[in-house]
Amino acid sequence: MRLVKSTTLEKIIALRWKWLTAYTIVSLLSVAAWTQDNSPYSRYGLGDVAARTNILMRGMGSFCAAYSHPLSINFTNPASYSTFLSYQEEKSKKSASGRALFDVGLNLDNRTLREGSSPQKFTSTNAIVSYMQVGLPLRKNWGLNFGLRQLSRIGYQIVRLERLFDPITGNPIDSAATEFSGDGGSFLGSLGTGVAIGNLSIGVNFGYLFGQKSFATKRAFLNDTVEYHSSNHTTKTTFGDIYLDGGLQYKIDLSAKYELRLGAYGNIKQTMNAHQNIVSETFNRTVLGDATLDSVSTQKDVKGEVIYPASYGTGLVLEKRADMQNNKYGSWLLGVDFVQYKWDQYRFYGAADSVQNSWELKVGTEIRPEPKGNYFSNVAYRAGIFVGKDYVHVRDDLPLLGITFGMGLPLANYNQLARSQISIINLAFEYIKRGNNDNLLKENLFRISIGLSFSDLWFVKRKYE
Secondary structure, three states: OOOOOOOHHHHHHOHHHHHHHOOOOOHHHHOOOOOOOOOOOHHHHHHHHHOOOOOHHHHOOOOOOOEEEEOOOOOOHHHHHOOOOHHHHHHHOOOOEEEEEEEEEEEEEEEEEEEEOOOOOEEEEEEEEEEEEEEEEEEEEEEEEEEEEEEEEEEEEEEEEEEOOOOOOOOOEEEEEEEEEEEEEEEEEEEEEEEEEEOOOEEEEEEEEEEEEEEEEEEEEEOOOOOOOEEEEEEEEEEEEEEEEEEEEEEOOOOHHHOEEEEEEEOOOOEEEEEEEEEEEEEEEEOOOEEEEEEEEEEEEEEEEEEOOEEEEEEHHHHHOOOOOOOOOOOOEEEEEEEOOOOOEEEEEOOOOEEEEEEEEEEEEEOOOOOOOOOHHHHHEEEEEEEEEEEEEEOOEEEEEEEEEEEEEOOOOOOOOOOOOOOEEEEEEEEEEEEEOOOOEHHHHOOOHEEEEEEEEEEEOOOOO
């Protein structure tokens, strides 16, 4: 199924009153009154690709290849897990106690769809939990991470109104309304570890990639005199298998104040087992929902494979470190990443899709001012930009442009019994433009992300007097 150029946006917005009277009020509510995200481009591949980094890095343009910090979980490059340590370790470089990290990310997306330069637009809002991650230092320069995150999301519902004609005589037969819908997505549950040997860090993530892809096509004839049964064709696919990725980071001390880090990460092509159920049936639409009349054909547990493509990223970070000895805590960093995604490898039950190889160039920065008497001097300020080419290719390339801003807001710790706790709220504001007037649809996405990052010492040896 491909998007139709001339009336693409009109299919997504509300149906007209003439169609309402013919196709029932329930149909209008199910199509026009959206309560979830609606992205027609999520029809292709495995859906809209979710943000690939944590909230902290999203505020800096999402560069991540060479980024590492003791109080942040960079799950995109597992080599960064080697920097997990405690505050005592960071100051004295002794193996004291470890600092456990917990990070959860929440997204609020507002998407606007336009057809070319048309003034018509459609908006939808969606809120999701993006990831949950836990980081633990095992020993000095050796860390462990486990968690769950979303990789892609499918969600769309499109209605096409059309006049049917006799293919031989060309005479009009009847009018029909066809509803295309889909839902699903993919997730990754992973366990990873990273270790540093001198200035070189190596890491690997091992996990299980799984998901669901469900498509439905419903057609109803709009006839006032002859009653026709509506048809429904649904394909529901579940898939999953072992997943593996890895990364490297190398640290170069340029001087006492400046540090350069190089990084690379990626995953090889992964083949997943899949199971598919295919149903064709007739139904009647009522105020209580769709009632099946007759199952025309059913295929259950059709086995196949889904190929998840390889991806590779490289980058660097230049950082001016805080001067602890002279009590100067102001610092900054600048990062650059280049990422490639090999979507020409993607296959769904042996079939390719309207996808292509894609790339992104990401640039970002973070500034931590010198702490003073006011709260905002203790806030980390972040900004970034990224450009690239989307992996969906329906007719033309979909250009990508993103502008980001973020902040790291420390929370005061009033728990006298747990003074070692450190809590930070990371905020990221992203404006992402996908496509232009040459594309069938262009999307403008405004995303607000909130990351709740907590850390505390663990395995601390208590002393009693």
